[in-house]
Amino acid sequence: MAIIPRERMLQDTRQSEIYNLLQLHRSCAISDLAQRFDVSDETIRRDIRQLEAEGQAYRVRGGVTLKENAVEAPYLVRRNQNAEKKQAIALKASELVEDGMTVLIDSGSTAYWLCKALSKQRNLTVITNALDVAREMAGKNGAKVFFGGGAIDSDYQSSFGRETEAFMSSFTPEIAFFSIGAVDSRRGLLDFHYPEASMKAGLAALASRVVALADSSKFERQGIVKALDFKQIDIFVTDALPPRQILDALDEVEVQIG
Known part of the structure; x- marks a missing residue:
């Protein structure tokens, strides 16, 4: 140290x-x-x-x-935790994005690395509530960014709430990327922050494809609020093969390993 x-x-x-x-x-x-x-x-x-x-x-x-409880570190600390795993996930997830797509990217820490990985795709339309995503993608290779405004949560460096969700729900993205805080084989995809989980739940149905991003440290981790059922996602991207009980829960979902 x-x-x-x-x-x-x-x-x-x-x-x-x-x-x-x-x-x-x-x-x-x-x-x-x-x-x-x-x-x-x-x-x-x-x-x-x-x-x-x-x-x-x-x-x-x-x-x-x-103490292993339901408290998350502030965003800037979380963003750099397990960075290599998140980068691998981001590179794999970026392969799903094609030129000209309309893409929703949420406020999780892996979202930042996804934006870094979107280095070749051109003319994207990006909808986000995350400051890091907006800063990284604005004007990148001709991208247009629509930021869901509202009160910004300093710990999450993102906006949440009714105004943000109303704005973002006016779009119909071809693909939506959601960073997941915890993966529980019995309860689904969980989070630690109610406004963030609520936003995932509200926006998932708008996208043609929903992609969940979670590194292996999130497997069977305890969250405090449910964000999505496994059946609400189409693709699960991670850095390592999940344990059997999670694979069974993801039975109808395409699992990709970065």
């Missing part, structure tokens, strides 16, 4: 940074955190106790581990 400047950080800021590190590494040693933030081991232990009290982490011998 790199050492940040020696200025003492405010406790709440330091705890937020520790939580972000846990989202990236899943666990951290107390000694490494103390060195990184230039504080004592006891100060880090107090921070960990606070994170534990808030249900975000729990103490282990000599360190701290992220």
Whole structure:
């Protein structure tokens, strides 16, 4: 871990940074955190106790581990988690897009990598509620971008809500790409953010083809809200062969491995 400047950080800021590190590494040693933030081991232990009290982490011998609950990291952290897997998925998914298509791309972290992978397709019409997608695609190879406005959620760097859904639902995309937060063989495709899941559910029926994007870390992960049934998607793109129970649930869906 790199050492940040020696200025003492405010406790709440330091705890937020520790939580972000846990989202990236899943666990951290107390000694490494103390060195990184230039504080004592006891100060880090107090921070960990606070994170534990808030249900975000729990103490282990000599360190701290992220609690496996239904909390997602802020978007910019999520975007870089499992980046290689997401890039592989994005490259595979980009093969489904042809010149001139009308494409809906949602606000999940894999959507950013999909836009990066759309380097050859020309004259696309892109509908999105994600700032990153709009910035990446605007004018790219002649693309036209329609951004679903409304209040922007800073953690997700995207807009949600009635105004956004009403605007985006006026389009009829040939293909829609939805990043999925969790894949449960019994309950379907899940998410951690109700407005995001609601938008997926509302827009999926408008597209001629629906593509779900999920890296293998999402398999049998616990989400908090249902976004889509398996039968509502046409193609499932991932980076590794899903376990048998998920493959059985995806029986009528085309599974593509990036």
